[in-house]
Amino acid sequence: MKFEHHLQAETLLAYAAGSLPAAMALVVSCHTEVCEQCRRELRLAESLGGKMLDSLEAKPLSAAARDNILSLLDEAPAQSEPSTAAKSPRQPLRDGVLLPTALKNLLQIDSYSQLRWRKMAPGIEKFELPLKEGRSFMLRIGAGLAMPVHSHTASELTLIMQGGYRDKLGDFHVGDIADLDGSTEHQPEAFEDESCICLAGMDGGLKFKALLPTLMKPFMRL
Numbered sequence: 001m002k003f004e005h006h007l008q009a010e011t012l013l014a015y016a017a018g019s020l021p022a023a024m025a026l027v028v029s030c031h032t033e034v035c036e037q038c039r040r041e042l043r044l045a046e047s048l049g050g051k052m053l054d055s056l057e058a059k060p061l062s063a064a065a066r067d068n069i070l071s072l073l074d075e076a077p078a079q080s081e082p083s084t085a086a087k088s089p090r091q092p093l094r095d096g097v098l099l100p101t102a103l104k105n106l107l108q109i110d111s112y113s114q115l116r117w118r119k120m121a122p123g124i125e126k127f128e129l130p131l132k133e134g135r136s137f138m139l140r141i142g143a144g145l146a147m148p149v150h151s152h153t154a155s156e157l158t159l160i161m162q163g164g165y166r167d168k169l170g171d172f173h174v175g176d177i178a179d180l181d182g183s184t185e186h187q188p189e190a191f192e193d194e195s196c197i198c199l200a201g202m203d204g205g206l207k208f209k210a211l212l213p214t215l216m217k218p219f220m221r222l
Helices: 009-017 022-034 036-055 063-072 083-087 101-107 211-220
Strands: 118-121 124-128 135-141 150-152 156-162 164-167 170-173 177-180 196-202 206-208
Touching (some): 022 101, 022 156, 022 196, 156 170, 164 196
Antiparallel strands (some): 150 206, 156 177
């Protein structure tokens, strides 16, 4: 499957080096599971990183980072499972809904309807992910609805899991990823035919342009 929007080279290099916070690393992992182009570029980044390891100063892994990484690792299949199950291909994209392995294992779900969504505003719901580094959450935006105009205090990755949205950067469909920094101001608007579910990972917060969303920000936890 081909996608229109991909990860920036800097993001892939940071992921390969292990320097992304867990919240953003999860989004990269989910996108590269289904995007052949970004997987290929990630392998190149890992190859380049491997050649530079000898020149880097060793840095101990924090306890929080270690816990988050372990939570994202695939569990080995039990020996009692039939061999055909172990060999069956992963199918993260079914019926137009993307549920990558890393996210499925982390949340222990088979459908996004199993999540305990929290209402933020009419037609907009949020689910916080249990990661300790960075900020990680999912949004469900009703068909035809728009988020408030906002920018970011740092970097943000947003991956489309269901439906899609459009903003000044273009149309984002299932599997597309928005790799943004603090210079980008936009207003995602869900497509009119289906609600949009997306996974966001960031190392900062949002900055709203209008007064009312800014006043509501502490209650929305964005």
